[in-house]
Amino acid sequence: MTPSDTVSAPFPERYALVVDDHPLVARGMSEFLRLHPGLEDAVCVSTTQDALRTVAARGAPALALVDFWLADGVTTHFIRDLLALAPQTRVLMVSGDSHPALRAKAQGSGAHGFVHKQQEPAVFAAAATALLRGGTWFEAAPAAAGDTAAPPARAVPITPAELGLTPRQGQILALVLEGQPNKHIAGRLNLSEHTVKEHVTAILGKLGVRNRVEAITRLRGVQLEPGDEARLR
Missing domain, CATH: 3.40.50.2300 (Response regulator)
Known part of the structure; x- marks a missing residue:
């Protein structure tokens, strides 16, 4: 078969x-x-x-x-x-x-x-x-004790596409999750700082969060993977 x-x-x-x-x-x-x-x-x-x-x-x-x-x-x-x-x-x-x-x-x-x-x-x-x-x-995630859910025992693999992001936005998000500022992200990816700022704004909107701290909290326990999209680096 x-x-x-x-x-x-x-x-x-x-x-x-x-x-x-x-x-x-x-x-x-x-x-x-x-x-x-x-x-x-x-x-x-x-x-x-x-x-x-x-x-x-x-x-x-x-x-x-x-x-x-x-x-x-x-x-x-x-x-x-x-x-x-x-x-x-x-x-x-x-x-x-x-x-x-x-x-x-x-x-x-x-x-x-x-x-x-x-x-x-x-x-x-x-x-x-x-x-x-x-x-x-x-099902949604079960309620945890207190206001903060415990992270999973292992990182959950997820691709940018599964978060509604483009491959480039996935690259930028990975650096945001490392705590990198826009200027450093721009240098790493050979982009203008203005372009990075626009991407970060779009990423936060797609994740339904207001700022970087909320994005990091939302994606705690997630392992961001490249997925099947063409790699841009």
């Missing part, structure tokens, strides 16, 4: 595929999903390659529950591969991190839902039901 092939709808029973590299979590989720009235079985695997092999051998799962972080990397590209192979599968991304960028990454990957692992079982059940009925379920 090549990546361009697709698999047909579910193997005899409607099954769920749990992709998580923590055995206890994966087993718990699979046992929980076996009790869901819309499913008849659940299979757990720990890697994206095992997940794709399972789908190729067994057919398209009705639901795939995928952890954002796996030992073989962030799963956004895997979700695109999974949906190319099994376009009828509904994908629910889960994570123990609470950074708001994760929800955007889930949506951008093509997942149909996102739930935090801290949620009650009833929330997982409701999300699974919504997806199995053709709907979506995207």
Whole structure:
């Protein structure tokens, strides 16, 4: 089977595929999903390659529950591969991190839902039901103690395009996040200081913040990546 092939709808029973590299979590989720009235079985695997092999051998799962972080990397590209192979599968991304960028990454990957692992079982059940009925379920970050959310344990990779920025604005934002003033940014990128100032104003507007400090706070825990755009340096 090549990546361009697709698999047909579910193997005899409607099954769920749990992709998580923590055995206890994966087993718990699979046992929980076996009790869901819309499913008849659940299979757990720990890697994206095992997940794709399972789908190729067994057919398209009705639901795939995928952890954002796996030992073989962030799963956004895997979700695109999974949906190319099994376009009828509904994908629910889960994570123990609470950074708001994760929800955007889930949506951008093509997942149909996102739930935090801290949620009650009833929330997982409701999300699974919504997806199995053709709907979506995207949660906001859960409220943290106090006014400031704790940063994720690992930096969340995000590209300028996912923030609505151009490649050049992404370069400037990366330097803003380092605390560089406009004059230094202009020198680094061989731009006029006026041009940098205009870009910074546009960046702040797209991020929905008023100043550099708010931008740094908003993107705390985010790792800005070049993305697939042409690099300008």
